[in-house]
Amino acid sequence: MKIRRLTIKNFRGIKQLDWNLPVGDIFCLIGKGDSSKSTILEAIKYVFFPQWNLSLNDSDFYQCKTDAPIFIEVTIGALIEDFCSLNKYGQWLRGWNAATVTITDEPDDHLEKVLTVRLTIEKDLEPKWIVICDRNPDGVPFKQADRTKVSVSMIGAYSERQLSWATGTALAKLTEAQSLNELLANASRTARTSLDVDRAVSLKNFDEAAKKTQGIAKLLGVPVLDTYKSHLDLNSINLKIGGLALHDGDIPLRQLGLGSRRMLLCGIQQVGLEEGHITLFDEVEFGLEPHRIARLIKHVREDKVGQYFLTTHSPIVLREFTVKELYIVHNKGGAVRIISASDKALEEHEVQGKIRSSTEAFLAKKVVVCEGATEVGFLRGLDDHQMSKGKDPFSFHGVALLNAASGSKVKNMAKALHSLCYEVTVLADADADDQFSQSDIDELTKLGIPVQVWNDKLALEERAMMDLPWASVLVSVKLAQDELGFPAYDQVRSKLEEELDKDVGKWSESPKLRKAIGNVAKKAGWFKDTTRGDLWFKTIAPAYDDAGFLKMDLAAKLNKLWAWVEHV
Structure with a gap:
């Protein structure tokens, strides 16, 4: 049997979720932490809980408000013959249109026969399982024995019980x-x-x-x-x-490592369950090395009788799946949306390639699309500085810094993430119209994507050298020369075409010298990677104590970006 539709109300962090599933056997849920991915798996598990004693408490209700009952409805297709019998649930059969991904209450020959199972939990904490349809809204009890027949199994962090013949385990289903x-x-x-x-x-x-x-x-x-x-x-x-538990010789298999236990359980699920199974795999990467992750996912794809729902926070896992198997989960105030990464409306954005190259961004809530590695490192330094001032870090706000690796890629990357309902902002240079132009900025702004570019068509290094207090400019030059190994003195003198004191600390401030230093820093790549960009910001961080600097374009744009981080 396979799930066709899922509705959840007032369950843990989910106030409302409606999800009509497309045809498919693998559904990998991704997104930032606390977006309710694991809760979705738990909800499915509860609807088909194979025992009568489902343990519940007030914290299972949305915001612990027990006055609003929990409703979890799962519509299942690919039904076994027993469920379609008039003596069983035949009078409650409905129709599923795979083409339009919709339910019709009356079954029809050209539609798949499905059943909708509802679990209701009220303040008395007594679970009630029924099969319902609009024709018979009162429903009929969905018995424990029938919940077991759906063969739903959760592979989570604690899996020792699943390696025994306890009620509801895969092993028990294989044995009389x-x-x-x-x-x-x-x-x-x-x-x-x-x-x-x-x-x-x-x-x-x-x-x-x-x-x-x-x-x-x-x-x-x-x-x-x-x-x-x-x-x-x-x-x-x-x-x-x-x-009665599985043993390897005299050693119980529950003593295997976590990853090995989970892989073994995944394999057991499909053995002997010809009528299908639904396997819920929470945090699939736990306890597994990259090569075993690849082997496990290959096994999942080769299973033609099962349906899998997985969650992950691992870039390695993300790269193993195709966009047709990836679903992004967003939770805003309890309202949960699940978006397919293979939605036809997203084809122009080439999401598959972006997921493979920028996996970390797809595991966040908010994304700052940076033109290059310098910007990423610079913002990491800003993050540390703000933390030192008592602010909450990027991680607290669910922010990922994404290196677009080129100004020409910024627009499409930002649009792709925005189309998948991520909160997105852009930090880019303004020095190359053929890479990132004003029309690109206008297009993103129209979509509601804030864009920060430096005034006067300058790159980050140029803008910084024009805006920073002179002492910060000089320590930037010293950083490049003394710690990063660049011939900064020779490079700046050549650009300036004037004699300079060999002691950088004795250089006299002038707009011409500032411009020359900024130009050299950009072209020579003084800070052109994440580590050096981070180190550069830490070196100039004292500038934030200068009231004059806070009025300059560099500080103003960085403060706008930080306000977006905190308040969006």
């Missing part, structure tokens, strides 16, 4: 439960018998205590039918199905 119960009952009886064999030695002291107890019983008039003795209580040692 009745034969297991009989086997384990006999094991309990055998343990009782084996203890009797060595009673004279192993139970000597216990039997002496039992005889004393027998004497007390007779003294008090308590009937004694035979003789008091110590023995195993079958009720206390009764082995359950969960007590």
Whole structure:
């Protein structure tokens, strides 16, 4: 069976989610932390929970408000024949149109037959599972045995139980439960018998205590039918199905590493489950090296009977999937949207290539598209500076810094991220119209994407050398020469075409010298990588204590960008 539609209301961090799933067997949910990706998996798990004792508390309600009931509805297709029977749920069958991705309440020959299962949890914390349709809104109970038949399994951080024959596990579904119960009952009886064999030695002291107890019983008039003795209580040692676990020789497989356990469970799911399964894989990268991640995802793709819902925060995992398998999750105030990275409206943006080259951005909430590595490093330095002043860092605000690697790529990268509903802003140079022009700026601004470029058509290095206090300009030159290994003195003198004191600290300020230093810094690439850009900002950070500098274009644009980070 496979999921066609999912609706969630008032469950944990989700106030409302409606998701009509396209045809597909792999759904990898990505996005920033706390966007409710794991909650979506938990919701599916709860609807098909294979036991009666679902553990719930007030924190399962949205904002812990128990007055608003939890509703989770899952519409499933690819139904087993048993579910379609009139004696079962035949009267509640509905139709699913895969082409339009919509439900029709009346089943039709040209539509797929589906069932909608609703889980309702009210303030009494009693879960109620029913199958519903508009024709019969009161529904009919969806029994525990039928929830088990859907074969939904969660592979999370704690998976030891799944490697046993406990109720609802994949192993239990592969085995006749009745034969297991009989086997384990006999094991309990055998343990009782084996203890009797060595009673004279192993139970000597216990039997002496039992005889004393027998004497007390007779003294008090308590009937004694035979003789008091110590023995195993079958009720206390009764082995359950969960007590039977997979072993490698004498070693239980629950002792395997986390990654190995999770891979093994993923494999078990498809073995022997010809009628299909739905596997929920939370944080698929946990405990796995890159080569094993690739092997696991290949295994998932080769499984033709299962449907997989995965979450990840790993760029490695992201690169292994295609855009048809990736779905971006956004949560704004409890309203959750899920957007397919392969939406036809996004084809012009070439999302696949951008995900492969810029994976970290797709795992954030907000993205600053930077023209190059210098800007990325510079903003990292700004981030550290703001933290030192008591501000919250980029990470707190869910911000990723993205290196577009060229001014010509800035516009399309920003548009692609914006089309996927990320919050986006741009930081770029204004020194090359053939790379990033005013028309590009206007186009992005019209879409609601803020753009910060430097005045006077300057690059970052040029703008900085014009705006910084003179002392910060000189320490920038010294950084390039003394720590980064550039022949800064020779380069600036050649550009200026004038004699300069070899002691950089003695250079006299002038607009001409500022311009020459900025031009050389740009063309010679003094700070043209992330590490050097970061180091440069840390070197000039004291400029922020200069009131005059805060009025300059460089500081003003950086402050606008920071305001966007904090308030968007």
